[in-house]
Amino acid sequence: MKEPQLSFRGIKINKMNKFILLSFFVLSCYYISGQEKNISIGPQPNWIESVENSKSTITNIDNIGSGCYYRLLDFQSNIEKQSFFSHYTVEILNHEGIQQVSDINIDFDPSFQDITFHKINIIRNGESINKLSESDIKTVQRETNMERFLYDGTVTAFINLTDVRKGDIIDYSFTIKGLNPVYENKYHTKIYFQYGIPIDKLFSKLITSNTRKLNLKYFNDAPKADIQELNDTRIYKWELHKLEALIYDTNTPSWYDPSPNVSISEFDSWSQVANQYSKHYRISDNNRNKLEKKVKKLFKNVPKDSLLSKIRTFIQDDIRYLGFEGGLNSHIPTTPNNVLDQRYGDCKAKSFLLAETLKIFNIEAYPILVHSYNGKNIKEELPSPNAFNHCIVHVVKDNSEYFIDPTISHQGGSIENLHTPDYKIGLLLNHEKRDLISIKYKTNNKTRILEEYDIDEIGGSAYLFITTKYSGAGADNQRELFAQRDKNKIAKDYLNFYSALYPSIKEFSKIEFIDDRIHRNEVTIKEAYFIDSLWTKSPEDPKILYSEFYPLNLESYTNLSKSPQRTMPYYVSYPVDLEHKIVVNLPEDWNISPEHSTIEGESFRYTYDVDYSYRKINLTHSYKTFQSYIPSNLAASFIAKHEKIQNELSYLLTYNTNYIGDNTGISWILLLIGIISIGLFTFFGIKIYTSYNKESQNPREESLKIGGWLILIAIGITITPIRSIIAMYTEFDNFFSAATWAYISQEHSSLTELSYSLLIILEIIYNAAFLVYSILIAILFYQRRTILPQLIIIYYVVTFAFTVLDTVVAFSLNDTLYSETDKIEAYKDIARSLFVMVIWVPYFLVSKRVKSTFTENYSGVRLF
Structure with missing residues (x-):
């Protein structure tokens, strides 16, 4: 039984493989040396019906599309004798035909088959030249499936014909005797009535005992057999003339067989x-x-x-x-x-x-x-x-x-x-x-690709971080690939893949392979590259720079060859469930309009989205197929729609270095909002400091100094205001730039844009409040004020609540605007805030040290 090739296997020959192959080669040479007894020269069997070669003149050589023309294909089988006769007559039309038919190759299994050659003649100018000689018959065990680790024992007998010329007719016949004993004398076969070559005459004959019941089933308008009863035999005959070559359309499914044929079987049911x-x-x-x-x-x-x-x-x-x-x-x-x-x-x-x-x-x-x-x-x-x-x-x-x-x-x-x-x-x-x-077909064959570009400056270099997550069959294939090949070679192949878009791309860090085999069956591959030439000068105007962002992984599914006048089904890659997301982090704000498009048919769906927010472009391509083929009449539409997809794939970012926009510099409005917020919250902070006291639960003379676990709190609240000031300084351009204000004050085309604008202003106000409150908390802490435990509890709870609220609102407005890295960092912030709240809120509620430490009340003007 021949094995299917389920996936591509790159063969790496180790010492054991070499030993097996060497042993197999030695045994094969010994085995083949004894094959002469299976090959002989003799007359054709007496049960063979003589069939004359076609003598018609070829008038349309240019339309044949081959270097040779088969004047006769003659196949006759005698089931009872387990004998199978073949007769070929082929005319050579040009020099390509000489190359095609000058070698006669016949495969057989010597463990149960013998082969007898009857004739090999070259007919030239009406004269026959005998080319059959035992010394010219060679054998070789080619093992065409060896790359798939399969050895079927088939031997090829071949004869290399010498002095073959254009216009010659090669006429040869042979008989193979023997059926695989595993069939237990049960006969089954298929007889075809059209091939990939033009045939002037096709003759097929099948002889069997009239006691043997054969079932016949015809496909694709195959001609019915001429059935004859003679003594105790039954004879099936087919004779056809002037058969055109069967030409397959491109990209035809492997299961599709349009050839007229008859299926013959001695089995009455599958249970047999x-x-x-x-x-x-x-x-x-x-x-x-x-x-x-x-x-x-x-x-x-x-x-x-x-x-x-x-x-x-x-x-x-x-x-x-x-x-x-x-x-x-x-x-x-x-x-x-x-x-x-x-x-x-x-x-x-x-x-x-x-x-x-x-x-x-x-x-x-x-x-x-x-x-x-x-x-x-x-x-x-x-x-x-x-x-x-x-x-x-x-x-x-x-x-x-x-x-x-x-x-x-x-x-x-x-x-x-x-x-x-x-x-x-x-x-x-x-x-x-x-x-x-x-057989139930189930697969979770998803591929999720995230390409994130970090651009330092316009016209400069960039870093590219790629995270690809495979599930189901895709994970299995990647796991096998990484198991069979050296990781450095795989990394080199990946680098070469992306060099098609960025020729000077370099590896920034080693490729990572993360495998969740047992539970989710997911494989995650992480890559990082440095691109020193992300930007290209326009050939029309060197002052204009552009950069292209293109989903290379999607192209193999969308770049289809044309197939006019198609008559056969069109193969569709299935199942494909691919999402290719490109995130571009810009060094300055950009005028980007959101886009959305959908291209779909019965067998596929493609969506494309462009979103922009806060110096971040998100390009999302999604492609999914729903069936493995489409009918021929829908192929033209299918290909045309994929041409449209091709036009959607490339995204160009252009920048005119001569143009200086009005959105550079500081937005005094946003800065004023920040200053007013700080001033307003400072006023309330002073009011709380001077006006709010709480009765101490311990006498002041029994008060403790700051110690124990409170040392950790002291470190935290000291660092927090400093970190807040540093964060506001580093994010100053993001919050208080003219470009940010331009985004907020623009005419919003959607509720999402308006919500983002309000969210930016809310974050400015919150950060001002956070800075003032954290300073207030630090002052109250070191003064050991009685109100500190209550205020610090509020501080922890509000910080956690706002972190969750801010994240939920941002993600719910448009989830696609955030990369996986962004999401992970956001979730980490929530987890850290929750951890701090869960640990310290109960501590400040029940700790005796807290009650014995914070015993001071406001008693004057002093702040320190």
Whole structure:
């Protein structure tokens, strides 16, 4: 059974891999050296019907679109004799055709097949030149799936034809004898009546006993067979002429097959297929006992509720993916004990081991045959084992069904949120149902990208901080990528990726890989870069600078090739759930208008938002797909809409160095608001200081000096006013600039803008109040005034309440304006304020030291 390629695998050959490959190469050379007995030269079988080559003249060579033209394809099969005859006659039209057909390659499995060559002739100017010689027949074991760690034992017999010329006709035939014994003489195949090459004449013939019942099902208006009964045989014939090449449209789904064909199978039902192959997934009592001892030792200290997860990850990660699939091994799995001992196996073997191991721990599990990409069509096909090319495991837990693919390594999450590829349908084995069942497709395949640019000055450099969060299948893929490749090489690839936009970009700090595999199945990757040339001079006017911000990760989904006059479905990447957010932190205020657009169709939705607030630009691109393909008649609209998306992706920020706006300098209005606020709160502070006293709970003669835990309070309240003054100084331009006032006083286009303006003024007033109150608290603290405990409690409570209120209001006005870093810092501020309040408010309420320390009342003019 051929395995599907579930994801890209970069192969890193270590010492063990080298040893395996070297051993395999030595065995292959020894194996191939004995293949001459499987290859012979002889006459064609007597049951073959002679079919004449086409002698028609080619009049439209330019329309053929190939370097050669097949005058005859002749395929004849004798099921009872397990003999399969092929006859090709091909004319070479140009020099490209010489390259295409001068090598004859025939694949066969020597473990159960023999090949007999009947003729290889070159027909030139009406004369036939014999090119068949045993010495010219070579064999090689190419193993085309070796990069996927699969070895199927197929051997290629090839003949290199010499002295091939333009205009020659190559005429050759051969017979392959033998069927895989795993089929148990049950016949099933597909016969196609159109290929990717033009054919002048196509002949197919199938001979079988009239006692053998064959089911036939025709697809895509395939021609019906001419059926003949002769003695004890039944003969099926098809003969077609002048067949055009089947040309696929670009980007056609892999499951789509428009070729006229007939499906032939000796199986009457899927349960028959399941019955025939279920027996290969059974284990004897003796072997089960041995397996039980091994796995119970492996998982003896694992809690019961973690068993399923531990067993799954062990078989996915610790049992290496490797398969030798020649002959019987194409459909029969290696026994679980051997797989566990050798620590490798193909999909069948790993699934068999996983199912049996789970059963030992009383978890219901069964192997299930699936197809890696053709699950959509299986229900329409005749029952046949060839309808599948992969094997996974069906698990029943707490009356719920789950599906595990044991060939996916580094997979995260629990059984409830485990990613399962979209196999759609499968054939259940070793279960009383033994029939096709639907496979629930569930995935949390989200990608969230945050790119944050910190720009020091216009025309200068910038820092770029990128946080990418993958979930579901995306997390699995990234986890596998980082496990298989060196992190430095990955970082280099990432750097090269962004150099397409910023050629001089440099790494600022090492890439971070943060993995939450067990619970959320999320992978977070953090990158940091320095860009010394973010700004570019306009070619029309060098005094104008511009900078481009572009979501490179989104381009692969939106930059589509055109497909005019399409007749086939169009493949859509699915599922895609991508949000690409770009945050630009500017050194000065900017005139940015908010934007919003939506482009959508039945299969996708794209939204684009531009928001601006307080020297911060937020560009948010969201792209999501809802299905894996669209009908041909909707392809033009789909592509056209994605061209519109392409036009939305690039965002240019321009700056005219000759222009000096009116919004530079200080806003005297805002500064006056701040000064008035400080003056007003100072007045109230003095009133509180001079007019508010409270009876001491301890005699003054028993008063204590500031000590104990109050030392920590003393440090805090001393530093707080200083920090407030420094913060107001560093944020002076933000609060009191003319640009800020211009934003506040502009004609607001939305309630959000107006709310932000009011929020800025409120923060100025609050900061003035906070500064005055913190100074008052410090004075009262060191004078050990009786009113200090009550006022400091108010101080802690109000600080926490305002921090929460300010954060909630700001985020609720427009959540997209704030980066993840902004949000984290805001939440940290709330947590710190809450911690301080929870610790010190009860302390000032019940502490005896507090009552014995703060015993002084106001008794005069003095402040210190």
